[in-house]
Amino acid sequence: MPKFSTCLWFNNEAEAAANLYINAFEDGQQGKVSYYVDDEHKPKGSVLTVEFTLGExxxxxxxxxxxxxxxxxxxxxxxxxxxEQLQKLWNTLVLEGKVLMPLDQYPFSEKFGWLEDCFGVSWQLNLTGKKQCITPTLMFSNQKYGKAEEAMNHWLSIFGDGKIEGIQKNEDGTIMQAAFTLRGQPFRVMDSAGKHDFDFTMATSFCVYCENQEEIDRIWAEVTAKGKEWPCGWMEDQYGVYWQIATRDMNTLIDYSDPVRANRVMQALYKMKKIDIATLRDAYNNK
Structure with a gap:
């Protein structure tokens, strides 16, 4: 199973967004839907998350x-x-969205465009002749300009089992673009010398699925060493990128077929920063 998934934080539009992406992309499939189990955050029974896959x-x-x-x-x-594939995807995603770079020919691409969809999520569409593939791309700018290569190497050292697939550099040695993998998950980084009025936010985070508490402890310590701890397994690294840490069996522990039990587990989770699997299992078993 993949090591990572990308979490997108919506303003109560998760179902609509998931449906848009599943229908827009080839091989899109919906997965598990989870629900709020108390009234503290959202009405009980309302949708909390929708899992889905686009390709792999x-x-x-x-x-x-x-x-x-x-x-x-x-x-x-x-x-x-x-x-044809690119144009269809562009036409679907740009509807009620915003064009950042028009779909056109550029020195680096026969056809490329950059847009924000109606939910504000940014997509770079490029005609490469390759099978449709989606890669999270992180842009380092303003005070973080020039940090892309350092961040890439930092993540490779933490998560392991990854490699740099290719690097293109600017004349000043910063990264024009670099492609790399972490546990088979493709990523890209780039430095942007332009001044921008935006940065990384918690709206996009990367879930890391760990094998056991030992791996949780190690990754948590390394990511937050110069970063920040957040509740419920969220963490922020030294570059301001947000990650969530979990294990696959958390889906079993938060089993919505038993709302009372699921609420016990969620109440235990709300009290945590770093995930403590033993405590969640005790809540599941009502110990």
């Missing part, structure tokens, strides 16, 4: 509220195999 990439749409908004600091680079 896992996503999670979260109904979080208006606190965070998407920015182009994290976009999704899409390799498109044919011009």
């Amino acid at each position: 990439i896992e996503f999670m749409a979260l109904n979080g509220g208006p606190e965070f908004t998407f920015t182009p600091a994290i976009s999704f680079f899409v390799d498109c195999e044919t011009e």
Whole structure:
């Protein structure tokens, strides 16, 4: 199973967003839907998350509220195999959205365009002749300009089992673009010398699925060493990128077929920053 999934925080539009992406992309499929089990955050029974896959990439749409908004600091680079495929995807995603770079020919691409969809999520569509593939792309700008290569190497050292697929550098040594993988998940980074009024936000985070408490402890310590701890397994690294840490069996522990039990587990989760699997299992078993 994949090591990562991308979590997208929506203002109560998770279901609509997931449906848009599943229908827009080839091989889109919906996965598990989870629900709020108390009235503290949202009405009991309302949708909390919708899991879905686009190709081989896992996503999670979260109904979080208006606190965070998407920015182009994290976009999704899409390799498109044919011009027809690219045009269809562009026409679907740009509807009620915003064009950041018009769909056109550029020195670096026969056909490329950058847009924000109606929910504010940014997509870079590129005609490459390759099978459709989606890659999270992180842009380092303003005070973080020149940090892309450092961040890439930092993540490779933490998560392991990854490699740099290719690097293009600017004349000043910063990264024009670099492609790398972490546990088979593709990522891209780039430095942007332009001044931008946006940065990374909690609207886009990356869930890391750990094998056991030992791996949780190690990754949590390394990510937050120069970063910040957040509640419920969320963490922020030294570059301002947000990650969530979990294990696959958390889906079993938060079993919505038993709302009372699920609420016990969620109440235990709300009290945590770093995930403590033993405590969640005790709540599940009502110990």
